[in-house]
Amino acid sequence: MQRNIYTDDFERLIRQKADQYKMYPSDQVWKGVYKSLHGRKRWRWAGLAILLLGIGIYTGDWYISDKPAVKIARNIQPSITAANRDFSADKSSIAPGANTVSPSGLTSANTAATNAGEPNSLASAQSRDGIVFRNNEDMLTDQQNSLHPVTAHPINAITTTPDKGLVISNNPLLNELAGLDVSNTEVSRQLKQTAVANKQSGKENTAVVEQVSGKENAMSSFADAASESVLPENKSQNINWLQDYAVFQLTPNRPKRIGLQLYFSPTVNYRKLSGTSYFTTSELKSIPLSPNIMGDVDQYVKHKPALGFELGANLLYRTSKRVNFKAGVQFNYSRYNIEAYSSLPEIATIALNNNQAFIADTISSYSSIRNLSGYAQEDLSNQYFQLSMPVGLEYRVMGNSKLQLKVAGTIQPTYLLNRNSYLITTDYKNYMREPSLIRRWNVNGGVEAYVSYYTGSVRWQVGPQFRYQLLSTYARKYPIKEQLMEYGFKVGVSKMIR
Amino acid sequence: MTEEAILQGCLHKKPVAQRELYNRYSPKMLAVCYRFAHNREDAEDMLQEGFIKVFSQIHTFQNKGAFEGWIRRIIVHTCINNLKKNKRFNESVDIIHATGIQIREESVPSIVQAKQVVECIRMLPIGYRTVLNLYAIEGYSHKEISIMLDIEESTSRSQYTRAKQMLEEILTKKKIIQKPKEKEWLAATGR
Numbered sequence: 001m002q003r004n005i006y007t008d009d010f011e012r013l014i015r016q017k018a019d020q021y022k023m024y025p026s027d028q029v030w031k032g033v034y035k036s037l038h039g040r041k042r043w044r045w046a047g048l049a050i051l052l053l054g055i056g057i058y059t060g061d062w063y064i065s066d067k068p069a070v071k072i073a074r075n076i077q078p079s080i081t082a083a084n085r086d087f088s089a090d091k092s093s094i095a096p097g098a099n100t101v102s103p104s105g106l107t108s109a110n111t112a113a114t115n116a117g118e119p120n121s122l123a124s125a126q127s128r129d130g131i132v133f134r135n136n137e138d139m140l141t142d143q144q145n146s147l148h149p150v151t152a153h154p155i156n157a158i159t160t161t162p163d164k165g166l167v168i169s170n171n172p173l174l175n176e177l178a179g180l181d182v183s184n185t186e187v188s189r190q191l192k193q194t195a196v197a198n199k200q201s202g203k204e205n206t207a208v209v210e211q212v213s214g215k216e217n218a219m220s221s222f223a224d225a226a227s228e229s230v231l232p233e234n235k236s237q238n239i240n241w242l243q244d245y246a247v248f249q250l251t252p253n254r255p256k257r258i259g260l261q262l263y264f265s266p267t268v269n270y271r272k273l274s275g276t277s278y279f280t281t282s283e284l285k286s287i288p289l290s291p292n293i294m295g296d297v298d299q300y301v302k303h304k305p306a307l308g309f310e311l312g313a314n315l316l317y318r319t320s321k322r323v324n325f326k327a328g329v330q331f332n333y334s335r336y337n338i339e340a341y342s343s344l345p346e347i348a349t350i351a352l353n354n355n356q357a358f359i360a361d362t363i364s365s366y367s368s369i370r371n372l373s374g375y376a377q378e379d380l381s382n383q384y385f386q387l388s389m390p391v392g393l394e395y396r397v398m399g400n401s402k403l404q405l406k407v408a409g410t411i412q413p414t415y416l417l418n419r420n421s422y423l424i425t426t427d428y429k430n431y432m433r434e435p436s437l438i439r440r441w442n443v444n445g446g447v448e449a450y451v452s453y454y455t456g457s458v459r460w461q462v463g464p465q466f467r468y469q470l471l472s473t474y475a476r477k478y479p480i481k482e483q484l485m486e487y488g489f490k491v492g493v494s495k496m497i498r
Numbered sequence: 499m500t501e502e503a504i505l506q507g508c509l510h511k512k513p514v515a516q517r518e519l520y521n522r523y524s525p526k527m528l529a530v531c532y533r534f535a536h537n538r539e540d541a542e543d544m545l546q547e548g549f550i551k552v553f554s555q556i557h558t559f560q561n562k563g564a565f566e567g568w569i570r571r572i573i574v575h576t577c578i579n580n581l582k583k584n585k586r587f588n589e590s591v592d593i594i595h596a597t598g599i600q601i602r603e604e605s606v607p608s609i610v611q612a613k614q615v616v617e618c619i620r621m622l623p624i625g626y627r628t629v630l631n632l633y634a635i636e637g638y639s640h641k642e643i644s645i646m647l648d649i650e651e652s653t654s655r656s657q658y659t660r661a662k663q664m665l666e667e668i669l670t671k672k673k674i675i676q677k678p679k680e681k682e683w684l685a686a687t688g689r
Contacts, residue, residue: 010662010666011662017612017614018529018616018635021529021612021613021615022525022526023528023529024524024525025542025545026542028542029542032546033520033546033553034517037516037554361499363521364518366521436512436513436514436517
């Protein structure tokens with residue numbers, strides 16, 4: 001670049017005065033620069049945290065919404081499959097529409113009739129005696145896997161009909177559990193007989209009309225068979241069937257060990273400042289012409305508690321009757337307020353710890369916020385968004401199966417999502433923002449006591465909690481230490497899931 | 499921190515070093531931006547954009563010249579690019595403004611303040627102001643200015659001459675400088 005030669009006083013004056021002029025940019029400019037340079041990294045972590053939280057919530061939801069009937073079906077599926085092998089041999093001889101019967105005593109409402117071209121043919125079958133016997137939906141279809149009816153429709157075990165009483169699944173186990181004397185095996189056997197009867201009378205599946213008439217025959221046959229099925233000797237056969245194929249296959253009912261816990265806690269947040277004092281090695285003295293302030297920093301700041309909250313999910317593992325181990329994900333929003341004052345922009349300096357030299361490193365910035373005096377009061381709010389992974393134990397102190405008093409403690413590795421809080425300068429004169437002096441990773445400790453109450457399989461809990469930040473909010477080189485504290489009242493719900 | 503330490507820290511993308519560099523040079527650079535910009539907000543936007551470029555391009559700095567000069571060049575180019583995005587600037591830089599501007603005479607300040615000079619420069623039409631800033635203050639040649647602003651070299655010269663005349667007039671009316679005749683008369687009378 002070619003520099004000009006200033007030939008006259010005018011140009012020299014302009015240049016000199018323009019070079020002398022300085023302006024102090026607002027905080028927003030540095031925030032914008034910093035965000036542009038380091039913002040992406042933060043969003044990467046936030047994205048990961050959100051992903052993990054999402055997976056946790058999805059997994060929890062999946063476990064909770066897993067219906068008990070499905071689990072029963074899973075357990076008995078091998079036995080049913082074994083039983084179905086018996087059916088499959090004769091299955092081909094069974095006419096598709098033959099099992100759609102409506103006896104006088106019991107009504108079999110087999111929706112599988114849809115496979116035979118008769119949609120809902122007996123879906124509206126009326127029960128005359130108050131009980132509708134509902135056969136397996138896919139029992140007599142062509143595919144062998146249709147003989148897994150309980151797995152496919154386990155929830156339909158027992159339901160009520162609008163007109164009278166019960167709809168009974170042909171799942172023998174469920175029927176047996178419900179105290180009903182109906183056996184799928186027995187029904188199936190009768191259906192097979194019906195099909196044979198239909199075959200003999202030459203009315204099988206040639207036309208819908210023929211099917212209906214065939215069904216009428218089947219109905220009468222089935223009515224007899226069904227009435228037989230409730231006889232004492234048949235009942236014993238049903239139980240034997242259960243013993244052979246189902247009961248022994250069921251796993252013993254073990255107590256559940258793993259649970260999911262969700263909780264929310266409104267909190268009151270505060271902090272404790274410590275560090276530089278007159279009697280300790282003070283970094284203040286490293287700053288030329290800095291005021292010699294005596295006493296602890298806590299005496300020179302005016303801060304007030306503010307409200308925040310805590311939200312989290314834990315996986316519980318029951319290690320014994322009294323002790324649960326827990327681990328999970330937790331989000332904390334903490335804040336507190338600081339009374340400060342507005343002023344004109346001035347240089348604010350933070351002296352840093354330096355063990356290797358007498359003169360400390362310093363960070364200087366321009367601040368328009370003063371701690372002790374100014375032309376107008378300004379309330380600052382320091383906010384912290386934290387993501388934690390609490391790991392800890394719950395201990396049952398006393399109580400019965402319904403109502404219990406418990407205590408719990410956790411250690412919480414914590415990641416701070418934002419670093420834009422205000423720091424006081426080491427001469428206690430100004431507040432400024434310096435993200436590089438805020439620690440990203442920290443450790444918190446939490447203790448709580450609560451009363452828990454069981455309603456069914458769900459446990460509710462309420463009780464006070466206290467959370468304390470074990471490491472300072474600030475980096476080691478910043479001489480002042482800040483410990484955050486949270487007092488809260490936790491409300492939680494938990495459920496043992498497997 | 500020394501300039502070398504800041505530079506090394508910035509090369510390693512250390513936030514402390516970046517902040518230190520920003521604190522050290524941002525007041526001067528904001529003043530540079532302010533001379534080019536329409537208002538303070540625009541100047542801060544230019545400064546932010548300029549410093550992002552400084553930090554992202556810092557590996558290209560070779561220790562041949564002054565670090566401040568290198569930063570200043572980036573900031574000035576950022577300002578010019580910002581102005582060139584503005585359609586009004588493109589029109590005004592080629593037009594020679596014949597009409598004068600209204601200047602309110604003020605009482606003479608005892609000490610000539612840098613701020614007053616800068617505010618007087620900012621009173622110039624944007625085309626004049628840009629050429630004057632680049633030539634008289636930033637030290638670019640008319641040839642370099644013509645390339646930067648996409649104008650003829652002769653246009654740059656004429657813009658500068660008129661800008662200088664207008665600024666002299668403003669400064670005189672504001673009684674920040676005195677005309678030569680007045681100077682001689684003041685010297686003769688011993689004032």
